[in-house]
Amino acid sequence: MATPRVRRSTAALGSTVLAAALLLSACSSGSGGSGSKDSADGKVTITVDLFGTFGFKEAGLYDEYMKLHPNITIKQTDTQDEGQYWQALQTKLAGGGGLADIQGLEVGRVASVVQKQSDKFTDLKTLGIGDVNDGLVPWKGAAVKTADGKVLGAGTDIGPEAICYRTDLFKAAGLPTDRTELAAKWSTWQGYLDLGKQYAAKAEAGNAWTDSAAGMFAAEVGQQEVRYSDASGKPVYDSSPAVKTAWTDATALVADGLSAKLAQWTPEWNKAFSTGKFATLSCPAWMIGYIKGQAGDAGAGKWDIAPGPGKTGNWGGSYLTVPRTAKHPKEAAELIKWLTAKEQQATLFTKQGSFPSSTGAQEAIKDVTDPYFNNAPIGQIFSESAGAMPAQVLGTDDGVIGKAFTDALGEVERTNTAPDTAWKHALDNVKKANGN
Amino acid sequence: MALSSTARLPAAKPGEPARPAKRPGRLRRRIAPYGFLAPFFGLFAAFGLFPLLYTAWVSLHRVELQTSDRMDWLGFQNYSRLLSDPFFWNALRNTFTIGVLSTVPQLLMALGLAHLLNYKLRGRTFFRVAMLMPYATSVAAATLVFAQLFGRDYGLINWVLSSIGLNPVDWQADTWASQFGVSAIVTWRWTGYNALIYLAGMQSIPGELYESAAVDGASRWQQFRHVTIPGLRPTIVFTVVVSTIGATQLFGEPLLYEGNSGGGISHQYQTLGLYLYEQGWTFFHLGRAAAVAWVMFLLIVLLALLNAAIAARRNRTDR
Structure with missing residues (x-):
């Protein structure tokens, strides 16, 4: 009996070593390439990899471009959650494979790319398309310019804020549904919370005032110039008034029982758009396209938009970049130039709601209304919001810090964690991500 | 040293004239097994050992994915930082609790199922194949389905709970509920696999043992306890070792449970x-x-040694 026993335990040990080795080696594998295959007749396939809903495809822009350029085929892939998209992008950049010809970039990640990875993206000036950011609001272009003058991306949309609300639920709870009246009532965040309490008193059980504390937090933080780091690059997320005030208001929202306690960008959140689990939503312009996508045709006419507290804010917005390893950098740059030109930016706003960063397009869309949102004058509302919007100081770790606060607010909402404890958790989580 | 020892060798055995002639054959015979093993060890060196050692080398440096061509020497700073990181201990604790929550019921259920399948049943093959189905399902598919079931607002399980008058459970944010959810996926996937292994073990136990136990008047349950379990001991040790390793490396299920690497908003799983x-x-x-x-x-090495030691001791005390 002795011999087999010994053999068994050595075998167990051997397989242990092997299994661990496999685990370790699984971590060091790079990602394979997914390059486009081009046929011999000069046809070019441009791959585009994006996150969330950029809306190019939905607005028919790809089809139009392919009609104008019969030799071009555009293939788009996208990841809904930007956090996951960013993670995959970084893995591909490190491995050098699997990158598309055009990669989207969220504004919260731009500083990181400009400061740490400028060598992994192509300077768009070298691709023969001139200065693509020329006609944009100045801060949009400045954010993707490196210290030595390289232009790493082309600005697409920006995120002026408003409030989207459900007129049917408002009516049922006896609240006014007129945009001007509502905008006056929630001209401050306190006013927004007060109206929420009125709503909660009359609404059906299970119908909350808004989707999440994190959504309100992001909207409120987005109204300030200095959020997570100051102009010198010093992190101030633990002391900046913007973060503190937004935190206080967002936790007050939870304490008043006004949150549906949903986590944004999850399947449960998506489903709630069509079930009416929440009556209001902090709405950067790009959220319009998202609402249409999630609530679908059944939601048409139920939603409306009014100027939000403070009547301004700057949340999100994106860029298009060409990675160094792109197979067709020239063609990709041409496409980027076209997609971010003022005509296309204006089309994108009219059809999808992504607010243009091009000043020319901003002029062109001032009178746009949206039938989906009870013919709300979205052009006028978002133009006013954009006119007053702060040019935010961007830090390299904005994405990580934002996620830490989002999670901490989730703890307050869903696990009854005391706000002070959750605040500490948020700071710990930032330290975990960055500290040495 | 080397020189002097080779110089001494012939002197030590002077009376062997046939030796040089024999040498190539014996050498070939001695080397051949290594030659046959070489492909495995070659592959192991390239894909097992090298990553292992390179990982050790990397762990002594500061390496960032965004600038992965730069390595700054840190010594053991990564390790000391790790041991002082409360999130590491939290993860270790979670690994342990989820490991227990998933492994213990899994193995017990597998044992019971194997015992039932060991009887002569109609459609036995069907049941055996059906049990292996979860194991053949991909982690991703299984987890996505379970994530739907465990949804807080629109999940099937909460719907059932509320329809019988119970409060819905937040299967994601709550610590125990989320750990239970993850464990349920693991248990679902691996119970059948372990049951088949137990079944194979049971079938190698000679039938005479059961017959004589029955003659002595042992009930089914007594037979299970006093014949089946002792006979299965090596198999049980094997499944415990494999499950322990699996639990320590648990990754896919918690990653896909909510689709993020944080393991919940409070890192609770x-x-x-x-x-x-x-x-x-x-x-x-x-x-x-x-x-x-x-x-x-x-x-994992430590746990495997511990398992082996416990098994060895139990065997010794029994005999």
């Missing part, structure tokens, strides 16, 4: 594997991730 992934692929600290990998590796 973040396992060591997930903690490693978060450090490496969410925060981009490859050096730290490598250190976690090595700590996990050592932990």
Whole structure:
């Protein structure tokens, strides 16, 4: 009996070593390439990899471009959650494979790319398309310019804020549904919370005032110039008034029982758009396209938009970049130039709601209304919001810090964690991500 | 040293004239087995040993994914930082609790199922194949389905709970509920696999033992306890070792449960594997991730030795 026993335990040990080795080696594998295959007749396939809903495809822009350029085929892939998209992008950049010809970039990640990875993206000036950011609001272009003058991306949309609300639920709870009246009532965040309490008193059980504390937090933080780091690059997320005030208001929202306690960008959140689990939503312009996508045709006419507290804010917005390893950098740059030109930016706003960063397009869309949102004058509302919007100081770790606060607010909402404890958790989580 | 010993050798055995002629054959015979083994060890060196050692090397440096061509020497700083990181201990604790929550019921259920399937049943093959189905399902598919079932607002389980008048459970944010949810997926996937292994073990127990036990008047349950369980001991040890290793490396299920590497908003079901992934692929600290990998590796070796020691001791005390 002795011999087999010994053999068994050595075998167990051997397989242990092997299994661990496999685990370790699984971590060091790079990602394979997914390059486009081009046929011999000069046809070019441009791959585009994006996150969330950029809306190019939905607005028919790809089809139009392919009609104008019969030799071009555009293939788009996208990841809904930007956090996951960013993670995959970084893995591909490190491995050098699997990158598309055009990669989207969220504004919260731009500083990181400009400061740490400028060598992994192509300077768009070298691709023969001139200065693509020329006609944009100045801060949009400045954010993707490196210290030595390289232009790493082309600005697409920006995120002026408003409030989207459900007129049917408002009516049922006896609240006014007129945009001007509502905008006056929630001209401050306190006013927004007060109206929420009125709503909660009359609404059906299970119908909350808004989707999440994190959504309100992001909207409120987005109204300030200095959020997570100051102009010198010093992190101030633990002391900046913007973060503190937004935190206080967002936790007050939870304490008043006004949150549906949903986590944004999850399947449960998506489903709630069509079930009416929440009556209001902090709405950067790009959220319009998202609402249409999630609530679908059944939601048409139920939603409306009014100027939000403070009547301004700057949340999100994106860029298009060409990675160094792109197979067709020239063609990709041409496409980027076209997609971010003022005509296309204006089309994108009219059809999808992504607010243009091009000043020319901003002029062109001032009178746009949206039938989906009870013919709300979205052009006028978002133009006013954009006119007053702060040019935010961007830090390299904005994405990580934002996620830490989002999670901490989730703890307050869903696990009854005391706000002070959750605040500490948020700071710990930032330290975990960055500290040495 | 080398020279003097070779010089001494012929002198030590002077009376062997046939030796040089024999040598090539014997040498070939002695080397041949190594030659046959070489492909395995070659592959193992390239894909097993090298990554292992390189990971150790990386773990002693500061390496960031975003600038992965730069390595700054840190010594053991990654390790000391790891041991002083409360999130590491949290992950270790979670790995342990989820490990227990998933492994113990899983093995007990597998044992029971195997015992039932060992009877002569109609459609026995069908049941055996059906039991293996979860094992053949991909983690991703299974987890996505379970994530739907465990949804807070629109999940089937909460719907059932509320329809019988119970309060819905937040299967994601609550610590125990989320750990239970993850464990349920693991249990679902691996119970059948372990049951088949037990079944194979049971079938190697000679039938005479049961017959004589029955003659002695032992009931079914007594037969199970006094014949089946002792006969299965080596099999049980094997499944315990394999399940322990699996539980220590648990990764796919908690990652896909909510689709993020944090393991929940309070990291309440973040396992060591997930903690490693978060450090490496969410925060981009490859050096730290490598250190976690090595700590996990050592932990698994330790657990395997512990398992072996316990099994060996039990055998000794029994005999």
